[in-house]
Amino acid sequence: MEWWGVLEGLLLVLVLAALPLVLFALRRRWLARSGSLVECSLRISTRSSRSGTPGAGWALGVARYSGDELQWFRVFSLAFRPRLRVTRRGTTVLQTRPPEAAEVPMLYRDQRIVVLADSEGRQIDLAMETSSITGLLSWLEAAPPETRYPV
Template identity: 25%
Template sequence: MEFVFWALVSLIVLAILLAIWRFLTLRSRGQSILLRRLPASGVHGWRHGTIRYNGDDLEYFKLRSISPMADQVFNRQHLDFHEPRTLTAEEKKFMDEHLSVATLCDDGTHYEIALDTHGLMALTAWVESAPDIRHERIDHVALRNRITRGKNGK
């Protein structure tokens, strides 16, 4: 019985340490946003979090999560950006009135993301600067080296 008690205490302490680590590291490195998956009605579904740009990926970390990994990852190659809109009267009740809401489409799944003017400008530039998949050139030498790795010969 004493073992179970100490195991539970250890798990609780570990969860608290993970939450503190995630909160302190992510808040200083990312852009604070609100995100929700569509379809959503009214003001339901908004989740506070942080986004971070990591190469061709946009990583979303929920505020109330203790996972050390991103809760949602959007790849820039598969992301479509739609025109932003202003907040509705109901949304202004719990969001800062200077935020804008943009719609993102990730391979057929639609999301709304609320962020400030600078964050919206950065997101727009990041999405629009992505090279088109059809225009990317394949490095045949690197591909051949990858295929023949570990084999003797040329």
């Protein structure tokens, strides 16, 4: 009956190895149930601490719209709270551009970069597909009338 102990040990290792995968799947399902998800990479910087390295600082993630805020979640995380919240009020689009050569390996395929400035003085770089950028711009333009948004 010594093999029972070995079998129990192997089963325990298998369950512990599969647990993070199950948690990732449950988290992704929960996020998708709360609103549609958009593949969206993120780079945040303040104006004073902008890195000179073009490909540095990108994190893969997903974003969803929830009322007047865009919520961003890391892909490889078990957290159920967004890592970043961007509110419509006070957020402006500075530019859209294609990724530089050093940025391409860090991003999903066929993404363009949208550079935002928020009311807190942060510069937020979002990398999204063209159709997702159209959705983001529409969402920003649909802000209440008192919000100033340069078109």
